[in-house]
Amino acid sequence: MKFSTIYLDENKIEISNSWLGKEVIKVNDEIVSSKYSVFGTDHSFWMMDNGITSNCKISIGYGINGMVFDFYKNDKAIIESPRTGCGVIFAFVLIIGFVIGLLLKTFG
Numbered sequence: 001m002k003f004s005t006i007y008l009d010e011n012k013i014e015i016s017n018s019w020l021g022k023e024v025i026k027v028n029d030e031i032v033s034s035k036y037s038v039f040g041t042d043h044s045f046w047m048m049d050n051g052i053t054s055n056c057k058i059s060i061g062y063g064i065n066g067m068v069f070d071f072y073k074n075d076k077a078i079i080e081s082p083r084t085g086c087g088v089i090f091a092f093v094l095i096i097g098f099v100i101g102l103l104l105k106t107f108g
Contacts, residue, residue, distance in 0.1 A: 032046070
């Protein structure tokens with residue numbers, strides 16, 4: 001499922017995430033990074049930008065409003081998203097759900 005698309009000069013950068021946790025980064029329809037992650041991860045890749053090779057990084061994670069990402073080109077922030085609070089809440093809900101599932105399986 002496509003999460004977001006960034007149009008930067010002549011480049012189209014697509015960020016996708018599957019239900020199984022596979023994150024895929026495409027630049028101009030070519031896969032430049034692919035990783036599996038539960039809580040998000042960093043993707044580093046190179047792309048041509050106005051005839052110059054640029055070092056890029058996309059950090060995917062969870063924030064207060066759900067899934068968020070940061071995009072850096074040559075260590076300069078292009079997009080930064082707020083990430084406050086949600087990681088702890090998500091982990092807490094996950095642990096509580098696991099405990100309830102164990103209790104239901106054991107005593108249910």
